[in-house]
Amino acid sequence: MTASGASRAAIRLIVPGNVRHNSGGNAYNSALTRGLTALGTDVENCPVDGHWPVGREEERRRLAGLLLGDGGATSPAPSTARVTIVDGLVALGAPEALEAAAAAGRPAWILVHMTLPGHADREGMALAAAAGVICASSTAAAELRGRHSSAERSPARIHVALPGTSAAALAAGSSPPHLIAVAALLPNKDQLLLLEALAGIRDLPWTASLVGSDSADPAYAESVRGAVIRLGLTERVSVPGELSGPTLDAEWGRADLSLLISRTEAYGMVVTESLARGIPVVVRDGTGAVEALAAGSPGGSEAPDDGGPPNLPGAAVVLGADPAPLEAALRTWLTDPGLRSRWRDTALAARTRLPGWDFTARTVLDAIAASGPAN
Template structure:
């Protein structure tokens, strides 16, 4: 495989884990000598107009000889797009195009369409084992591949006094920054500061609720909403952090977890999400499947009952118990040494899509576009 097209959703503009993975995968493949074209597909994916879907079909090579794709080119489609375009993937299969789906997280909103798209694809690459398990459970798909995220090397965080807590994620209901604020509000008798780092434009209404919660608890001087940061400002926030939080209600992997560990910063996550895999990622020796008790660089907390108190309790324990604080830090520093880079991810993907594609049954001709 020497040429690959990566189709990404144009409507996801904030610094999401999926966007980071897609960008770093493209860079890694290019470093391996693969010609990569990244195309932002227009549409409010997984929703799109008929014209946008037909345009996507052209990018996939679904409409036959006149298609916008050369023979032998492999196309890798972000799962958010794929679950909104099952017809187009089926026609691409009929045209015998090599069309793979890169699935970051199973679709909760379009499971039927997703099942069709994944079935039609040449193959499916999941970015976590939890995503692969999810589509097995939802769709009975058992032959997907996994290409876990890489991590960029980073300097060890210096930390702060008093301890500084960081939560890096766009302000979105699933990321549950409201829970973080409510938990921290229960810890005002302890010394700490916190930053919520992430886009406040992805869901302005939710961002306003988070601001109101901070103000309502009188925490404006202790919890800062930083907006989306990149480059030196983001590096500075990471450098002053002592603890990272990722309490998403659903998470396929959680890149921010390994980004934290790359800096020697322990992480508290919500138990039962794919972030559990990320938390243990750098702590597993070759061939191991479980981390020994007490060796995790942080904690996976059960937040199924009274989540604010549960999260507050975990943070309180870290603040109060010097041995736990030191142990988590030591485990994070140890995990830092074992995190694979993005070149590993890129080589895994290249090896997967370079394998002979499976045969597809022919499908009927392209649909008629009746939209004016």
């Protein structure tokens, strides 16, 4: 099932209907759809409502019905082989639906953005019932292999299709330096820790923007805005909510440093989005964001075992609940012109090596083709 093959590909992509904000998974799914379409693949996006992951019993039954029947989907042409791919946020907690589809001779693929360690048994059953598994990061793939390699029913073959990156305008930066953190306001993204670190460098000139949805967790968003006031950062830090289009482009354009310090992260597409604009990034060590930070490095995009080579376009900082290491990293960057120049130069070099979404789409099609005829 390649773009140049005699049989035209058709893919039905089942995505969670309960994620309304601009998550990395949603962005990946949308960009993958565009990339596949550009390669001549018919793609139908099917949102399925539910309390995912896991969902309720009736929601899992509805998913099974969608996998077993057309579910309102347009039937492909006779010369077209259809493949169903289910977003892991939906599939990993609903193994019964995957098993029903496999039993009927219509196994579905799973596209994993984030794993489901809190429901490892259900995750393992879903993987075992899948036609194949595509992970959006090497980090997620390694986690799945490590958790299920000794399971009674080994999971289907796992492939990796790293996120692509769209071309973007080079950021001009600002004076004083402007820091940007693009992520939904959620506890996992740890904006509160970031604000504590920023409060420790108030003696230096800088500004910052925390850009991201404030509707995913309104209580946490309120805590973030309250912390800006409590820490005396109202003249330095803006929290504009989720932005898009020219307004978001303007925020990117004035940025000098990007931050993604999530407690857990399978990849972190905002990292490569930053690099595409020549903006270096500070990430939390031990997360998949380190893999993204190395995506444009000459050695490739595998996460280095030692935290990364010295020429990373930014840094991976070891973080817990104490903001001091992040505060120290930011202070060093702000006060060391040589370091700022090296990070910027490395980000500019990485910018030219980032793969596009056509690469991601071809990787997905090649994985499906290698598994044999579609069901």
